[in-house]
Amino acid sequence: MDKFLITGGVKLEGEVRISGAKNAALPLLAAMILADSPITLNNVPNLKDVNTLVKLIAGLGITMDYEGETVKADTSTLSNQFAPYELVKTMRASILVLGPLLARYGNAQVSLPGGCAIGSRPVDQHLKALEALGAHIEVENGYVHATVDGRLKGADITFDMVTVGGTENILMAAVLAEGTTTIRNAAREPEITDLAQMLIEMGAKIEGLDTDTLVVTGVESLHGCEYSVVADRIETGSYLAAAAITGGRVKTTHTDPSLLESVLDKFEEMGAEVTRGEDWIELDMMGKRPKAVSFRTLPHPEFPTDMQAQLMAVNVIGRGFATISETIFENRFMHVPELSRMGANIQVEGNDAIVTGVEKLQAAPVMATDLRASFSLVLAALVAEGDTLIDRIYHIDRGYENIEAKLQSLGAKIKRVS
Ligand code: EPZ
16 A cells, blocks of 8 residues: 655745646536537546546446546447446545436436545435436435436425535536526535536536526537636645645646635735736745634635645644634544644544644654545645655545645655555
């Protein structure tokens, strides 16, 4: 099992190119199922999760051609609507093929995704909304069996809580439904807007982008197009956090400051100098120790839960103390015991973590537990005294493309060891 060996103490300096967003690429790949002519997706990040979903879609019989950062799909060869547990269990976002398969082919058998380290992550909202569109849903032996007689029918849907995947699944079903669908309490993450924009390029009629109410007028069919995945705002924030924690200066390129303003505001509150360009962001910590800052994770445009672990790591060596509230997932503090092994001072009380900044961290053998927690351990190792060994880094390969090369290009002493 691969591990990372990281020697701390280097201020990171330099430029890093941001990849396409994992959390946009996954729904965009699922949406390719809706195209009745060949469709091309560019700027696709080369990640384990992406490869898994491409494999799952190919398993439907769809012709998938994946070269470099481009995926081409031809749905004319589709032969089944079955998404097996073996693949879905390794990548929960596979549930996103449910909406498109149901909308276009009238039936789908998709394995229920398991939970994961950060929470139970049910999909009840997805299923309830699809039923509102006229789907007949049965859950048997761990599979969702969805069918509809004829076409789905437009409906007025209100989610009980903001759900990114739920919004995406319903959006991809509603675009081919008969009539109008209104989706209320919709998620407003940039990845939703990216999905809506590609669907519109395919001929869909969607209004209310970037708002919590999407109005979809169903069409008979959708055609192919050529589209490019939006920049990864979480990868951007993660590398800027590497500059903040090491007191360095990092410029992230091929990104977009407007995707993560709430995160940039926090870096500025920490005392960093943040410069914003059209498609780049530079963070200069000027050799200073950051000020610990409090925050609460909330749906976009508030502070993203996917940056919670990374900003906690910066707080760990910050001046003063901070309170972090995780309001989205019920178990997203798995990085706390690992950071504590390195000398962090964190008290967890329910969904709140109180961090008291310390001057120094000590290297220690630690274990990654989930994707974003893994990056927070990398951040801590970059400043810890000595050599830190991080185990189970397969978690990090799911969501960060070429992470060692990108960090090494910024001066980090990191290598992958078996
Ligand atoms: C997406 O997950 C992201 N994954 C997550 O990123 C991200 O943390 C999350 O949105 C929140 O922003 C992808 O986009 C592939 P939700 P998703 O449905 O869609 C509850 C990462 O690190 N809920 O918005 O699964 C759920 O349990 C990953 O890149 C229900 O109760 O998240 C959670 O508490 C981690 N019932 C909350 O809503 C439902 O039917 C938000 O979940 C659906 C969700």
